[in-house]
Amino acid sequence: MCESVLRGTSMQAGWYPDPSEPNRLLRWWDGQQWTAHVHEVQATAAVPAATPPLAPRRRRLWPWLVPAGGLVVALVLTLAIVPGLVPGGSAGASLSRIDELPVVHTDESLGIDFTEPVLGLSDTDARLEMAFRADIADGDDQLGSLTSHKWAVRLFSDASLRSEITTAAIQTGDRVRINVYEEDHATWFDTTTDENPKLDLKKSNDDWGLHSDYYLVRYVDADGIEFERPVVTRFNFESEISAPAVSAGVDPESPGELALSWTPVEGADRYAIVYGRSPVALGGEFDDINQTLGLYYVYLGETSDTHWNIGESFTSQSGAFPENRNRGLERPERDEDSVLQYGDGEFVPTDLSGDEIGVVAISSDGATSPLGTVNASSAVGSLPSRIATYSYEAASEYSQVVAGAREIDAPKFVPYIDFTGRIQHSPVTLNEPRLVGETVHAMLVSENGFEIDYEKRIGPLSGAELSQMVDEFNRAAIDLAGNPGELQEVAIETIEAGTPQTEYEDTGLPTPTATSHPMVDYLAEHMLAGTIKIDVSEWANQPGAPDPRDAAREAAAQTPLAFVRHTSVARNEVVQVTYSYPVSELRQKQQEVHESALVAIESMQLDGKSDAEKVTAFNDYLSDTVVYDYDAYAVYPDTSDHTDAYNLVGVLTAGTGVCAGYADAMNLFAQIAGVESVVVSGKVVEGGYHAWNKFKVDGQWLAVDATWNDGDVPNHEYLLITDAEFTGSAEREEIADRWIIPAYAQLYATP
Known part of the structure; x- marks a missing residue:
């Protein structure tokens, strides 16, 4: 409740009491939300007050709330020090006339009236009733009796008035009965069998007694006239075992992880920890009453100690990127954590105000105490869930x-x-x-x-x-x-x-001549421009669109001047590119190699030649000018010290390289000369990974292995041949997903 109110205020950024440990820590409020930054409270620290309102429907607003930490402290202290608000106050009172209890204390700073409490009730089937001559539904039953009465009365399970209990108001004449729903999801079953309750939080079949305390807040009198201040009444029930008093914080030995501690309970030999999620937090709608009946409790673990860290029951560290924290408290999966969420009004946070973390004391014979709880919005809200x-x-x-x-x-x-x-x-x-x-x-x-x-x-x-x-x-x-x-x-x-880009700079550099899909062309242009994050969301939902991973690998393989080292895909919408050189140096490398290629093409005197003659000229040029780099080949796959040898730089500027450099050079020559071509990757049966080319000549694809043609004696043995003509030691198999979108590989088959 306080968290949601704070988010709606214009309270300035600053250090305020931490919601979970207000006496010890200050937490940074950034103007919209609590952050992860805390420091110890200093003696001179000022705690500025704020007055954001909590409003019953259609009623005047009461300025009775202060920042979250301050509210918790003030309410808890008030309940602890006010005479008559401690155990022993009104043990003989009844819930059936709760509206007749006298006000015994007014807290002017909070703007709240407190009545005598009703403590130690023995009848957990008791009815909570009050006189009410006005229309409790206030003429509006759109959401039914589960919500339409909240302008008049609400029920909470915690002293900070954050964790609201689902109630229904049933009006008969001038009396209203408040029914509570907190038993429907109070049993945790063994998830492997869906049988045999591991922890049963129900108190027989009665409505009351799941929580250690209840706080009824009334906003109006029996005639529907607003009180000067909200009136709070605390009540509870007898229990064989007392509820533990629970506090929540962060484990100093395991940063960022939830830690609980509680008072020892006489007669208890162990304690169970549960997390109660509200129906709204679970995604429920008010169009189905079954989705609104009480919290849904998740069993987190047990211990015989009076302290617990969530890491004791769940592995919080996955050991590899990405990592999670506080496993077991996960919310329903949210939308992708896009940078768009930084914009104003782009994102509505999950409301944790109705959730709670509880501890149940359990005796040796299996008897359970009521829940001792802390509100999740203060205990969990700012904790990390996942990267x-x-x-x-x-x-x-x-x-x-x-x-x-x-x-x-x-x-x-x-x-x-x-x-x-x-x-x-x-x-x-x-x-x-x-x-x-x-x-x-x-x-x-x-x-x-x-x-x-x-x-x-x-x-x-x-x-x-x-x-x-x-x-x-x-x-x-x-x-x-x-x-x-x-x-x-x-x-x-x-x-x-690092926001993904859709627009790219036109570099004027040669582009692939025989791609399999328009997405590949789009990616190739971005890669030539040095884009690090390429937005492919336009293609994501198009029928028949290829997997962006396959398209990115084809674009990288068929765009030699891009100098792509690695690609990855996020969310099927963003292609991330790692380049072999700094982006700031990429353009210079491209220009140097492109100019070298243009000089080479000019020396080949291609004017008037057929495509077959041009391909032959490409092959012969490399045989005459390039020496195979056996040192670079020997250290494969650790190519970090031989980057140039595995791309165009070594072949066209230093005259040395390995098969990848030969194949890239052949592809670039073809792109400049206007011949359809692709780089092919695969494995030589009697060797290892290898790269060669295919060219479209006279309407059909034919293969060329310029590396193997560059032997001790240059030759044309592997020049413009069919796939089947790679025989003997040259026999090989293509690995489609290294160079093409696999579904289109057959389009490049030779006769």
Whole structure:
């Protein structure tokens, strides 16, 4: 309740009492939501008050709420210190005349009247009734009796008045009975058998007694006239075993994870932990009464201790990207964590105000206590649920990993989804760096416990140089961590800089001449322009559209001047490209190689020649000018020290390369000369991975292996032949998904 009210206010960004530990911590409110940033309360810290209203329907607004932490503290303290509000107050009172209880205390600061409590009730089948001469439905029964009475009366299970219990109002004459629904989902079954309750929270078949305390809030009198202040009445029931008093926080030994602690209960030998989810949070609608009857409780685990960390029952770390935290508390899957959620009004957070985390004391004979609970909005809301995968990819510089770079290029934060569904940002540090050859291996560790492997080839480096680079990175990250506002700003700017692109710059460079699908052409243009994140969402829902992964691999294979090293696809809508060279250097490399290719084409004197003669000229040029790079071949697949040999740069500027360079050069020559061509990838039966070409000559596809034609004595043995003519040691098989969209591979078959 308080969280939702706070989100609707214009309360300025600043440090406020943490909702879960208001006496110990201050938490940063960014003007719209709680963030993950906290620090210890200082003696001089000021706690500014705010007065956002809580409004019953169609009634005057009461300015009686303060920031979340302050409300919890004030209400709990009030209930603890006001005479008559502690156990022993009105043990003989009845729920049937609850509206007749006298007000015994007024809290002027909160604007609430408190009546005598009704404690220690023995009849869990008791009726909660009151006089009500006005129309409880207020003339509006659109949502039925489950909601239409809330302008007049509500029921909560916690002192902070956040966790509302589902009730129905039944009016007979000038009396109203309030029915409570909290038993329908109060049994947790063994999920493997759907039988044999593992934990039964029901108290016989009666309505009351699931919770340790109830708080009735009345806003109007029997005639429907607004009270000067809301009137709160606390009541509870006898129980064989007392409910534990529960508090929630973050485990200091496991950052970011939910930890609970509670008072020991006499007669209990173990405790069960449950999470109660409201029907609304589960996606229920009010058009079906069965979806609104009480909370749905998820069993999280048991312990004999009086403290519990969620990691004790669930593996919070998956050990690999992406990682989750606080498993077992997951919300229903939200929409993709798109950068669009940073815009105003783009996203409505999950409402946790009705959820609760509870602890049940259990005796040796199986008797259970009422639930001791804390409200989920304060205990869970700002905790991390999972890494915001797409946002992390958008922020990460991994897409520009380049051999020889001399800096740690990881983002200094990890974007994550909290339990309200919002994207937050946790600062990171680089831990346990080590050098393996010329590659740095380390662990990015966020402030709230996410861990991500970091690996990058940096080149020859001393231990002292590595330490200096890591220290510089960590100092910058720590500076951001100390300024949450700047961290948020830097994070958003970084992520938005990686927003997927639909538009590309026309480079004027040669493009593939024989692609299998228009998506490949689109991707090829982007790759030539050096786009890191390519938006392919336009194709995602088109009937018959290829898998973007296949299209991206074809575009990379058939666009030699793009110098693509690797592609990946996010959400089937974004192709992320890693280039062999920094994007800032890409254009220079392209121009150098393109000019070399144009010089080579001019030397071939192709004017007036047929396509077959042109292909022969391409082959002979490489045989005359290129020497096979056996050193680069020997270290495959570790090509990091021989990048040029595996693309056009080595073949056309240094005169040396391996099969991939030969095939790319043949393809580029054909693109410049206007001959339809493709690079083909596969395996030689008696060898390993290999690349060659096919050219469309006189209406049919024929194969050329320029690498194998460049022997000790240049020859034409593998020039413009059919697939079947690769025999003996040259026999090979194509691996379609390395060079073409597999469904179209047959279009390139030779006769």
